[in-house]
Amino acid sequence: MPDHFLGVQQASISFGKGEARVPALRSVSLSFERGTLALVMGPSGSGKTTLLSMLGCLLSPDEGTVFVDGVTVNQLTEPEKTAIRQKKISFVFQAFRLFHSLTALDNVAVGFEIRDPDKPQRMEMARDLLLQFGLGDKLHQEPNELSPGEKQRVAIARALAGNPPILLADEPTASLDVKAGRNICEILRNQVSEHGRTVVVVSHDPRWREFADRTITLCDGQVDQEVKNS
């Protein structure tokens, strides 16, 4: 078994049936070191989101392996994969995916309820997280009352509830203006530099290069280029 923190080994997957079957990833091998921010780029249909789904235990490859914290996860049962997500992995989405009926504070508290159900002080912890992201005056606002940048900060706070070591972000700045987008880049970079988390960002946004330790470019389901940023 490869001694990697997070990655895929010879992973292949196709979607569709019969003649309509299309390969999404073809024998991709990638590993992501602990405490780094990796940027995955590539044109639409290159397999970026498929890779992210595999790393997040949401999708199993047809061939090859996926490993998280040294464990080969594609052989695990669904409840075991759920447990891994609960303890080790969290997500940030392009569409934020906040719970529309809950306030910002409650949205983050749900994150704690899922990942840290035994801790009774989840509201206090949620408040602390939102304060860290400058949302102290938005605690009781519902998502439709927040700006896109604020929504994404709430989503990141929710993702960080329970202190997961891995953060997978899918186009986290795609719906944001330049200023808000940069703010999100800084926040995620800060999670790597100050908290030692491993962050994988899938994005078309070239601004991320400035914040990433490594840039991987996918094309037609294969790794086209890997560049370590200085």
Added chain:
Amino acid sequence: MKLAWQNIIHDRARFSVTVLGVCFAVFLMIFQGSLLAGFLRAASRLIDASDSDIWITSRGVQAFEFGTILESRVREMAAGVPGVVETGRVCMAFAVYRTPNGTQQVVALVGADPNVGKRFPVPNAPESAGETSPEAVLYDVSDRKQMEVSSLPAEVEINRHRASIEREIEGYGAFLGVPFLFTSYRNATRDMGFGPEDAMYILLRVSDGHAVSDVQQTLKQRLPEVDVLTQGEFAHKSRMYWTMKTGAGGAILTAAVLAFLIGLVVVSQTIYANTMENIEEYATLKALGASQTFVARIVLAQALICGVLGSILGLLAAIPSIGYAKSLIPWIYAPWWLPAVMVIPSLFMCSLASIASVRGALTVEPGRVFRA
């Protein structure tokens, strides 16, 4: 569970429809349940009111209202069986009643010996001695309008015999749509044209030292041409006749089941619509690591919240409605436990209604969260 609550109240119109659906179902179930309970009670009311251990009836009598004359020797033979300490007689027949105003109608005239039971409505019964004459006639207060009695005592005619209505009683209102009139056994047999020794029902009390079942067996052996039933057996037979054989109970029960089904459909529709509307959020929960139990609990909690609120409203609506209905349907009866017990099928209904929604939430692919 805040998510469950917030999700359902976020769409207030849909939430209101769901709660009203449950409320309507609970209301109907309680109301129909009260009709059924009242119907069952009324079907054996007079049998239950006796203090007797055993009833002797003609062979094949299905209910109190359909008795026929027994041979007079039956009473004498029954009295001679060891363990029988007391015998009493009851008869019932339909009779023509002429009101003080001269109008006529059919009534069910019941005559009984004073010893058949303390609760049995008989003039001159031990607890009412002195209040009425032995020949008095009693009627239920709920039939006052039908009896056209403006003041008591009132002189009326029953089967062309003079009679004096002297007292109103409660709890023995018209069950068949025909008012009951109660009088002494002697009076009733005279009005019905029976012989003084004729009996329709012979009621027996068994001494403390004898088992009712043993005495019943002996009676069955000695009197093979009649039915010998314990009080409970005759009451049950009577209730079964009116509820099952006439179809009346079935109709009431069907209405209650329909109410349950209406509630089930309303709740499942709205909870399912709510779940499908928020399906992306369930996918998000699963992506974030929520277990199947966690997701199922949210959907089930939504259904149960609607169930509890709807049940409370249904109870609040049903209790005064049943009180009002008593003036129209005197035998309607809501035992104290009925509303509480009806909460159980309503919660069951809501849980059942959430199955499709729970399934929808559990089978959603968490990977869909990446679709923008």
